Amino acid sequence: MTLTVLTGDIVDSTKLDSAALDRAMEALSDAALVISAWDSAPCLFGRNSGDGWQLALGTPSRGLRAALYIRACLRRLDKTMTTRIAIATAEGQLPDNLDINSAHGPVFVSSGRLLDRISGHTHMAHAAGGALNATVVLADHIAQGWTQAQARSLCELLPPDAGPREDAAKRLGVSRPAVNQALWGAGFPALDQAIKDWEHPR
Structure with missing residues (x-):
């Protein structure tokens, strides 16, 4: 296989x-x-x-x-x-x-x-x-540039079907803007697109 x-x-x-x-x-x-x-x-x-x-x-x-x-x-x-x-x-x-x-x-x-x-x-x-x-x-x-705070948000959003960021913020005990800031700083938008293209190539 x-x-x-x-x-x-x-x-x-x-x-x-x-x-x-x-x-x-x-x-x-x-x-x-x-x-x-x-x-x-x-x-x-x-x-x-x-x-x-x-x-x-x-x-x-x-x-x-x-x-x-x-x-x-x-x-x-x-x-x-x-x-x-x-x-x-x-x-x-x-x-x-x-x-x-x-x-x-x-x-x-x-x-x-x-x-x-x-x-x-x-x-x-x-x-x-x-x-x-x-x-x-x-x-x-x-x-290599991720901080611990960024990593905590990434652990919530990297799994497929992770759900809305608001739910991730509640699980982490922080605000949604804090999650957004962490994800942006971690390069998540670009990484997320790369992952999606990897998993579903056009």
């Missing part, structure tokens, strides 16, 4: 104590649980290699949205927290036991190899290269 796989690791994890790293991985696991409810297709998450993780999406078009949601969840937790993310879309097989560490196929190889090549100030990339990678790299540049 065609899958999108996100492979990542926590940036500068060696500077974190074990408790902070566990909180980061718990935030990733919680984010994956939310992502799994976006569609009826399979969605598997697993931790590996201490600070490493992987997410397999049975709805391949959700890759960019999922990557940005994960970034927002980490930034909401800590203003210095982030993860590298290598995105790939290709064929792969998910195991019957739903253990992602038993999954296999070209998509997992491609995503894993790409993560090894991501370095420097770039924290996200797409294995396909070209326009897809350009979109991911630009989205990454925007995401």
Whole structure:
């Protein structure tokens, strides 16, 4: 089946104590649980290699949205927290036991190899290269500037069918103008359009 796989690791994890790293991985696991409810297709998450993780999406078009949601969840937790993310879309097989560490196929190889090549100030990339990678790299540049307040609003509005901003403001305990300001500062209008074009190409 065609899958999108996100492979990542926590940036500068060696500077974190074990408790902070566990909180980061718990935030990733919680984010994956939310992502799994976006569609009826399979969605598997697993931790590996201490600070490493992987997410397999049975709805391949959700890759960019999922990557940005994960970034927002980490930034909401800590203003210095982030993860590298290598995105790939290709064929792969998910195991019957739903253990992602038993999954296999070209998509997992491609995503894993790409993560090894991501370095420097770039924290996200797409294995396909070209326009897809350009979109991911630009989205990454925007995401690196998010504040915690912006990330909190993004976590409310990035999921598909998130509902009106007024409801998000109530859940956050802030005003709607505050949510609007946070989203504008976070580049959400442009990111939202990029996500929609990614998921529904013309």
